[in-house]
Amino acid sequence: MKAGVSAWDGVQLAGSALMGAFLILPVLGLVATLSWEDFLGGLRNPLLGPALRLSLFTTSSSLALVVVFGLLLAWRVARNPGRASRVLEAIAQLPAVIPPAVAGVGLLLAFGRRGLLGAWLDRHGIGLAFSTPAVILAEAFVSAPFFVQSAIAAFRRLDENLLVVARTLGASPFRTFLRVGLPLAAPGLVAGAAMSWARAVGEFGATLLFAGNLTGRTQTMPLAVYTAMESDLRAAQALSLILVAVAFALLFVLRRVAPAAMLPGTEARGA
Amino acid sequence: MLEIRVARRIGPLDLRIDLSLDGETVLLAGPNGAGKTTLLRLLLGVLAPDEGRIALGGRVLFDREQEIDLAVEDRELGYLPQDYALFPHLDVIGNVTFGLARLARSERLRRASDWLARLGASHLARRFPSALSGGERQRVGLARALARNPRALLLDEPFASLDPTARRELRASFRRWLAEWRLPALIVSHDPADASVVDRIAVMERGRIVQQGTAEELRAAPVSDFVAGFAASPVT
Numbered sequence: 001m002k003a004g005v006s007a008w009d010g011v012q013l014a015g016s017a018l019m020g021a022f023l024i025l026p027v028l029g030l031v032a033t034l035s036w037e038d039f040l041g042g043l044r045n046p047l048l049g050p051a052l053r054l055s056l057f058t059t060s061s062s063l064a065l066v067v068v069f070g071l072l073l074a075w076r077v078a079r080n081p082g083r084a085s086r087v088l089e090a091i092a093q094l095p096a097v098i099p100p101a102v103a104g105v106g107l108l109l110a111f112g113r114r115g116l117l118g119a120w121l122d123r124h125g126i127g128l129a130f131s132t133p134a135v136i137l138a139e140a141f142v143s144a145p146f147f148v149q150s151a152i153a154a155f156r157r158l159d160e161n162l163l164v165v166a167r168t169l170g171a172s173p174f175r176t177f178l179r180v181g182l183p184l185a186a187p188g189l190v191a192g193a194a195m196s197w198a199r200a201v202g203e204f205g206a207t208l209l210f211a212g213n214l215t216g217r218t219q220t221m222p223l224a225v226y227t228a229m230e231s232d233l234r235a236a237q238a239l240s241l242i243l244v245a246v247a248f249a250l251l252f253v254l255r256r257v258a259p260a261a262m263l264p265g266t267e268a269r270g271a
Numbered sequence: 272m273l274e275i276r277v278a279r280r281i282g283p284l285d286l287r288i289d290l291s292l293d294g295e296t297v298l299l300a301g302p303n304g305a306g307k308t309t310l311l312r313l314l315l316g317v318l319a320p321d322e323g324r325i326a327l328g329g330r331v332l333f334d335r336e337q338e339i340d341l342a343v344e345d346r347e348l349g350y351l352p353q354d355y356a357l358f359p360h361l362d363v364i365g366n367v368t369f370g371l372a373r374l375a376r377s378e379r380l381r382r383a384s385d386w387l388a389r390l391g392a393s394h395l396a397r398r399f400p401s402a403l404s405g406g407e408r409q410r411v412g413l414a415r416a417l418a419r420n421p422r423a424l425l426l427d428e429p430f431a432s433l434d435p436t437a438r439r440e441l442r443a444s445f446r447r448w449l450a451e452w453r454l455p456a457l458i459v460s461h462d463p464a465d466a467s468v469v470d471r472i473a474v475m476e477r478g479r480i481v482q483q484g485t486a487e488e489l490r491a492a493p494v495s496d497f498v499a500g501f502a503a504s505p506v507t
Contacts, residue, residue: 159354161354166369171369171372184358
């Protein structure tokens with residue numbers, strides 16, 4: 001019995017070590033193979049400034065869109081169980097399983113000049129494809145499921161009694177959402193928003209196909225990495241390191257701000 | 272006066288209730304699945320009756336024929352659920368002032384402090400619910416409900432989550448408070464000992480009120496095994 005447990009321990013340790021090494025090696029590769037001079041040189045690459053500014057602008061815009069509309073959808077789905085909610089929830093999960101390149105084609109066929117909605121927009125003088133708003137739409141599309149799922153889960157964990165009591169105390173449904181639902185679901189919402197933002201920062205495929213790769217207009221950080229790779233691997237590496245730093249900072253903040261919400265199955269405070 | 276005449280069918284439960292509370296306190300007893308919680312939800316407005324009418328002090332809260340169905344927040348009912356449902360992100364004073372949003376800030380604080388004092392909970396004002404005992408939570412939950420001057424009280428197992436000592440103390444306090452306020456109050460309970468708090472007992476089985484009366488009346492002529500068992504239990 002004891003020998004069996006030990007063997008099992010060994011398998012676990014070996015598997016964990018292999019998995020950990022596989023996950024950390026690419027990050028180590030980025031850091032270890034770049035000299036300080038090369039890194040500073042990479043930071044001076046002309047692609048960096050515009051791409052960084054554009055990424056910051058477009059990801060904060062897409063996050064705002066996702067949070068505002070995602071909150072409404074998540075509250076509706078979580079508080080009104082039924083067939084319509086199940087359909088809505090499935091739709092909100094869809095972008096997470098669609099390959100980003102396919103999402104780009106879909107966005108083009110929906111909002112492009114000859115697209116389902118794009119043709120109508122075009123007649124009214126609004127051209128979305130290959131513009132900065134297209135970047136925002138692409139990022140919002142691929143990142144929405146991360147926030148919406150987390151928000152639905154956080155709202156579902158709320159204690160129904162708290163919401164009923166709030167109503168008996170004279171609060172309208174909207175005030176109940178604002179004063180009780182939002183604060184109690186906050187850890188889950190913050191975690192979801194952070195994951196959603198991280199996905200938007202890294203978005204590549206859908207942006208390339210729907211918005212293109214135009215410096216200063218649609219070339220976000222991942223697209224700048226891709227462009228730099230064609231001419232200068234060191235510059236690509238320096239740009240990548242900035243994205244890695246952003247990812248680490250995000251992970252750090254997440255573990256501090258919303259540790260409970262990052263563990264599936266843990267209850268929100270007061271739930 | 273709270274007048275209840277409602278019917279609602281949910282799954283196997285066919286609920287039909289005809290009950291009036293005239294400024295008195297009634298204990299609603301019954302086995303699990305009898306429909307006690309469903310009745311509370313119908314009264315609160317969380318669930319709509321299939322038919323019937325609910326009126327409180329001459330004001331119609333629900334009437335299927337007249338198509339009246341007041342929203343939860345317009346029913347003026349004080350509700351205390353079993354776990355007291357204090358808002359964990361607000362301190363005690365924040366909980367009690369929650370329902371007083373329409374008053375000026377100073378009036379809000381004055382009224383909340385006044386109710387906390389009446390229920391012997393003034394010293395808890397700045398504490399958060401997580402730092403309160405069961406009995407303290409109950410007092411705060413009650414102060415929060417009463418601060419809005421409700422026209423009736425609905426209490427769901429108000430003593431179930433207390434330890435035996437707190438239970439005895441709070442039952443005694445409740446008897447005093449309810450006698451003082453003369454509010455129609457419906458107390459849902461499993462515990463025969465809670466009968467000491469109320470004027471009358473109504474026993475519910477399979478969605479119907481099967482018998483009403485004082486503990487002595489139920490004991491003298493119980494109509495079912497449940498009533499016999501409930502009324503025979505010692506009242507402390």
